[in-house]
Amino acid sequence: MAAIFQGIGTTASLSTSNSFDSKRFQFPSRRSYLSERKGNLFVMRSEGRIIGGSKGRGTSPLVTSAVASKAESSSTSTASKPGHELLLFEALREGLEEEMIRDPTVCVMGEDVGHYGGSYKVTKGLAEKYGDLRVLDTPIAENSFTGMAIGAAMTGLRPVVEGMNMGFLLLAFNQISNNCGMLHYTSGGQFKIPVVIRGPGGVGRQLGAEHSQRLESYFQSIPGIQMVACSTPYNAKGLMKAAIRSENPVILFEHVLLYNLKERIPDEEYVLSLEEAEMVRPGEHVTILTYSRMRYHVMQAAKTLVNKGYDPEVIDIRSLKPFDLYTIGNSVKKTHRVLIVEECMRTGGIGASLTAAINENFHDYLDAPIVCLSSQDVPTPYAGTLEEWTVVQPAQIVTAVEQLCR
Amino acid sequence: MSCAFLSVNIAQPNPLTSNRHSTNAIKLFSPSFLGSTRKLRPHSLSKSLPSPSKSLRSSVFAVSDVVKELKSNLLITKEEGLELYEDMILGRAFEDMCAQMYYRGKMFGFVHLYNGQEAVSTGFIKLLRKDDCVVSTYRDHVHALSKGVPARAVMSELFGKTTGCCRGQGGSMHMFDKEHNVLGGFAFIGEGIPVATGAAFTSLYKRYVLKEADSDAVTLAFFGDGTCNNGQFYECLNMAALWKLPIVFVVENNLWAIGMSHLRATSDPEIWKKGPAFGMSGVHVDGMDVLKVREVAKEAILRARRGEGPTLVECETYRFRGHSLADPDELRDPDEKAHYANRDPITALKKYMIENKLVNESELKAIEKKIDEVVEDAVEFADESPLPPRSQLLENVFADPKGFGIAPDGTYRCEDPKFTQGTAHV
Numbered sequence: 001m002a003a004i005f006q007g008i009g010t011t012a013s014l015s016t017s018n019s020f021d022s023k024r025f026q027f028p029s030r031r032s033y034l035s036e037r038k039g040n041l042f043v044m045r046s047e048g049r050i051i052g053g054s055k056g057r058g059t060s061p062l063v064t065s066a067v068a069s070k071a072e073s074s075s076t077s078t079a080s081k082p083g084h085e086l087l088l089f090e091a092l093r094e095g096l097e098e099e100m101i102r103d104p105t106v107c108v109m110g111e112d113v114g115h116y117g118g119s120y121k122v123t124k125g126l127a128e129k130y131g132d133l134r135v136l137d138t139p140i141a142e143n144s145f146t147g148m149a150i151g152a153a154m155t156g157l158r159p160v161v162e163g164m165n166m167g168f169l170l171l172a173f174n175q176i177s178n179n180c181g182m183l184h185y186t187s188g189g190q191f192k193i194p195v196v197i198r199g200p201g202g203v204g205r206q207l208g209a210e211h212s213q214r215l216e217s218y219f220q221s222i223p224g225i226q227m228v229a230c231s232t233p234y235n236a237k238g239l240m241k242a243a244i245r246s247e248n249p250v251i252l253f254e255h256v257l258l259y260n261l262k263e264r265i266p267d268e269e270y271v272l273s274l275e276e277a278e279m280v281r282p283g284e285h286v287t288i289l290t291y292s293r294m295r296y297h298v299m300q301a302a303k304t305l306v307n308k309g310y311d312p313e314v315i316d317i318r319s320l321k322p323f324d325l326y327t328i329g330n331s332v333k334k335t336h337r338v339l340i341v342e343e344c345m346r347t348g349g350i351g352a353s354l355t356a357a358i359n360e361n362f363h364d365y366l367d368a369p370i371v372c373l374s375s376q377d378v379p380t381p382y383a384g385t386l387e388e389w390t391v392v393q394p395a396q397i398v399t400a401v402e403q404l405c406r
Numbered sequence: 407m408s409c410a411f412l413s414v415n416i417a418q419p420n421p422l423t424s425n426r427h428s429t430n431a432i433k434l435f436s437p438s439f440l441g442s443t444r445k446l447r448p449h450s451l452s453k454s455l456p457s458p459s460k461s462l463r464s465s466v467f468a469v470s471d472v473v474k475e476l477k478s479n480l481l482i483t484k485e486e487g488l489e490l491y492e493d494m495i496l497g498r499a500f501e502d503m504c505a506q507m508y509y510r511g512k513m514f515g516f517v518h519l520y521n522g523q524e525a526v527s528t529g530f531i532k533l534l535r536k537d538d539c540v541v542s543t544y545r546d547h548v549h550a551l552s553k554g555v556p557a558r559a560v561m562s563e564l565f566g567k568t569t570g571c572c573r574g575q576g577g578s579m580h581m582f583d584k585e586h587n588v589l590g591g592f593a594f595i596g597e598g599i600p601v602a603t604g605a606a607f608t609s610l611y612k613r614y615v616l617k618e619a620d621s622d623a624v625t626l627a628f629f630g631d632g633t634c635n636n637g638q639f640y641e642c643l644n645m646a647a648l649w650k651l652p653i654v655f656v657v658e659n660n661l662w663a664i665g666m667s668h669l670r671a672t673s674d675p676e677i678w679k680k681g682p683a684f685g686m687s688g689v690h691v692d693g694m695d696v697l698k699v700r701e702v703a704k705e706a707i708l709r710a711r712r713g714e715g716p717t718l719v720e721c722e723t724y725r726f727r728g729h730s731l732a733d734p735d736e737l738r739d740p741d742e743k744a745h746y747a748n749r750d751p752i753t754a755l756k757k758y759m760i761e762n763k764l765v766n767e768s769e770l771k772a773i774e775k776k777i778d779e780v781v782e783d784a785v786e787f788a789d790e791s792p793l794p795p796r797s798q799l800l801e802n803v804f805a806d807p808k809g810f811g812i813a814p815d816g817t818y819r820c821e822d823p824k825f826t827q828g829t830a831h832v
Contacts, residue, residue, distance in 0.1 A: 134615050144600040144641035151604020185802045187582035188573035192805035226809045247805035275811050322811025329814040361814050
């Protein structure tokens with residue numbers, strides 16, 4: 001609970017940057033421009049194309065027709081609607097509930113998701129509406145109920161598994177690695193595993209080492225899964241919906257401190273693309289790549305940087321696996337300097353992989369070595385001061401940019 | 407080792423389907439049904455070799471309404487007997503051929519053969535419908551065959567050819583077949599039990615949430631004695647009993663987990679006793695006798711189909727070969743092997759059918775010949791099948807290949823022709 005209230009404190013300081021983001025978000029990257037134009041339902045996709053895949057067995061094109069017709073019939077004008085304001089965890093719940101209404105095979109499984117409403121209230125009220133079977137309170141057996149979700153997915157359901165804290169999913173690693181990631185391949189494409197595994201992770205407010213883990217680095221090597229991280233109510237809802245609709249197993253990383261972020265999101269239905277990054281603030285001097293909570297530290301640092309005369313381009317990579325090399329690449333080609341800011345550990349983290357990917361693909365465009373700011377390779381201490389020093393702070397980001405742009 | 411049926415009256419209602427929103431009345435465990443299982447007395451596990459016919463006629467007596475009133479006091483009709491015999495012969499001949507092919511260098515890796523345990527697979531799986539699911543471990547060739555996967559598909563898979571049931575991507579330990587609902591094939595023991603629990607959950611979900619009143623598909627989870635010391639086993643027993651999932655947990659207790667004797671690894675070796683600890687029936691049966699297994703299986707599968715919950719069935723069985731083809735099998739006592747070799751399930755069934763004048767020798771010989779031809783044909787087919795081409799490499803990594811991400815040029819990476827050719831680097 002402490003984490004949530006602390007989160008409210010951060011909300012206040014972040015609200016300005018939030019509105020800053022949402023205004024800036026409508027900026028001219030091809031995709032968002034197109035979608036903004038459409039007005040009613042828009043699906044964020046590269047160049048607005050629908051990829052009809054028939055590669056291998058069992059692939060299906062992204063389903064949009066059902067959703068599009070629904071939105072078109074409900075909205076009357078293309079003028080931007082005022083939308084409604086909500087907190088991030090409510091946005092997640094809204095996305096989840098919309099998908100549950102749309103598809104009766106979508107179900108939720110996890111510890112305390114039903115009667116308790118979820119440890120961070122993401123599933124509050126759902127069990128009363130949809131029943132105890134559809135919003136399943138499981139015993140404390142992560143490996144087995146994750147495996148159960150996988151078996152259910154193989155036989156036709158679309159479970160959303162909640163890890164009460166992402167760290168608990170370490171107990172489900174066997175199932176996530178072996179079955180979630182591999183089964184589609186080892187069965188020769190016969191069975192698909194459309195599960196969504198989600199939960200709060202990241203460093204909170206003095207939660208201690210075991211509750212402050214960043215599992216994205218451990219899961220990123222597993223072939224066959226996708227990983228996304230949400231950071232705003234807008235992308236939380238969109239990514240939740242996209243993850244549920246995806247035929248692939250998706251791990252959705254939420255952050256304990258971001259659940260109380262408030263934002264105004266559109267009334268009409270929208271689904272975001274799982275593979276795309278989000279341009280938060282376009283700029284010219286340096287590309288700052290980040291995700292999840294560090295986005296807010298970066299935006300805070302960006303304010304300072306702007307005052308000092310720098311023009312950073314901030315991209316929320318959102319898709320941790322696979323990386324959106326298009327958005328990232330375009331940015332690198334423009335600014336020639338890259339700074340990665342992440343909460344993951346230094347060794348083998350997302351930043352490490354991203355550094356390698358950028359070096360491999362865009363080496364010619366770099367004027368300076370990539371700088372990666374990650375959390376220290378330290379089990380997150382309980383003491384507040386120590387915890388602060390393990391995680392990247394805005395001041396460090398400012399210093400790093402100054403050094404990079406020298 | 408003594409054995410018995412232990413059934414427990416489950417007093418608590420199913421927590422999932424008995425809430426105020428459910429419109430279905432939940433049938434609790436009714437004592438009379440449990441009473442019927444008490445009449446089903448399996449054969450006691452003794453070291454002497456009982457003759458199947460005598461013991462079956464006197465002690466095994468099925469009361470469930472699925473078993474028709476038999477005109478004779480035999481447990482099977484001629485047709486059923488021939489079906490069971492054919493299935494067991496197929497399992498045996500196929501596995502023997504696998505060994506041959508392995509030593510000839512046609513298949514590689516870890517191959518675990520099922521010789522000696524055919525009674526369990528045949529006894530259980532031949533009672534299933536097509537929409538029932540089977541989940542197994544790495545010793546899964548015969549489970550797939552019993553469920554109806556063509557021998558050709560399994561053999562090709564073992565040879566690593568593209569016509570295999572998993573396109574050659576799974577191998578011996580990963581037999582999957584969507585059409586026949588074979589959900590694997592898992593290399594880590596215990597890993598498949600939660601998957602089986604999930605398949606059973608889907609069956610329950612379809613019935614109570616999607617309101618498909620005829621959804622009563624049952625799932626069978628097969629695993630060994632070693633798995634019964636694994637956490638996933640216990641976690642799933644708990645969940646299955648808690649939600650009354652339509653699943654049967656079948657333990658193929660062949661007393662050995664590679665080289666680890668069951669008695670050296672388990673504090674209480676009587677696995678069937680662990681069922682009642684979770685509130686489900688625990689049953690022990692002689693797994694070398696297909697008719698006894700079949701009687702127990704009927705009961706357990708019916709119970710699951712009626713929505714009355716899971717059963718834990720421990721089948722005492724034995725594998726005639728080593729753990730895998732790489733196992734020298736030096737630890738097991740030759741006397742123990744001889745003892746079980748004398749209880750070969752195929753010989754036992756043959757004896758039963760001939761003594762009870764269900765069939766004559768020539769009919770059985772005809773079946774054996776037919777199976778020989780099936781297996782030969784499977785090998786030929788596998789031999790002639792093509793190896794997987796390079797283009798197959800990346801096809802099944804994702805169900806939706808957009809998961810490979812967006813390339814630097816803005817297109818999805820899966821649109822790159824190198825993906826269909828299999829030469830792209832991921």
